[in-house]
Amino acid sequence: MAGRAQIPTKSSALIAMIADEFGVVLLCWDTVTGFLLAGVGNVDLRRKTNYLIVDSKTTVKAIEDAFKEFTTKEDIAIVLISQYVANMIRFLVDSYNKPIPAILEIPSKDHPYDPAHDSVLSRVKNLFSAESVASGRR
Amino acid sequence: MMEDQEEKGNAENGIGRQKQVKDEYLLQFLDSLDGYLTLLDSLSSTLSQGWLELASARHAMGASRINGALLDLKVHAAATSLKVSEQDVDSMESQPCFTLCKWASSDNGERSSGEEKSLSPQLRHRNNSQLSGIISSPVSFSHFFNFFLSCEEEKVSTRTGTPLILVDQQQRQKSLSVFGVLVSPKLRSAQLSFERALETLVEIANLHTTMLSMFEQVHKELENTNG
Secondary structure (H helix, E strand, O other): OOOOOOOOOEEEEEEEEEEEOOOOHHHOOHHHHHHHHOOOOOEOOOOOEOEEEEOOOOOHHHHHHHHHHHHHOOOEEEEEEEHHHHHHOHHHHHOOOOOOOEEEEEOOOOOOOOHHHOHHHHHHHHHHHHHHHHHHHO | OHHHHHHHHHHHHHHHHHHHHHHHHHHHHHHHHHHHHHHHHHHHHHHHHHHHHHHHHHHHHOOOOOOHHHOOOOOEOOOOEEEEEEEEEEOOEEEEEEEEEOOOOOOOOOOOOOOOOOOOHHHHHHHHHHHHHHHHOOOOHHHHHHHHHHHHHHHHHHHHOOOOOOOOHHHHHHHHHOOOOOOOHHHHHHHHHHHHHHHHHHHHHHHHHHHHHHHHHHHHHHHHHHO
16 A cells, blocks of 8 residues: 555564663662663673663763664664653754654652653643644644 | 525535544544553563662672673574554555564574464374473473473463463573573563563554554644644
């Protein structure tokens, strides 16, 4: 059918993770470690992992590069990103509009989830606030 | 005059149907939005529990036994993966549907689904014959533990009558073995908590795509109304 967006189907896709673990050593790794315990960790033949642990030494450029890499890889279906880390590359996250991989912002141990910063919810809020302003003018 | 009234009636019916469609899109969007926020709240609770259990395990086992240096950097495939299928929303649009495949076995070089598989009678028979062998031999503690877990899995599914989910206990144990042979029960609990978090995340992902799809529809309708 003309104009119908094609969704690539996959029988075995990966979950990628970009999680923040700021703070001292005892507080590090928890989110990524937990999900690795659940079996989502993948290391390919080039010894590249499907996760990035963000610490105090990780630059914004490195986070951006990891985000771009995970969102362009064909074998990744969902990218989990701590909302705190997503705020560092907010422009990149908000401008992403492909259905796959899906970008999910998750809370981290030190930074609880804030709906006001979620990229989808803020888009919805902007739409409805613009609509209420427009209807007010009418 | 009769024709004018008929035309007016048809126009009113058309407007009514349009309004009904718009309301339907809006309701579906709001419904998915509500589900999304509820699931995120549930995810936060599950993750909090997982973090607490991980911290308890670290306290019990020591920080040297649970740290990032132990993460497995050898080449290995993910034991838990996703299946992406296409779901038709309408004739012009489709959206992805995610299904979690937990602990898919990769022993034969092929990945099996690991989800919604029923235990065959052959497997049940094998479990019964193994039972007497393990009790008589005092050696394999871990084998007995794995066997016990798989028996419990079978019991639960038989009792509920729901489709059985085949969980690869060896993969789960392998994931834990990164932190040593004997691990704290809290670490096992943390593993289960994060597994539950993964299930919630897949539900969130599906609602996320539905929400985005409905949002686009509502946005289009609003633009048409304003235009």
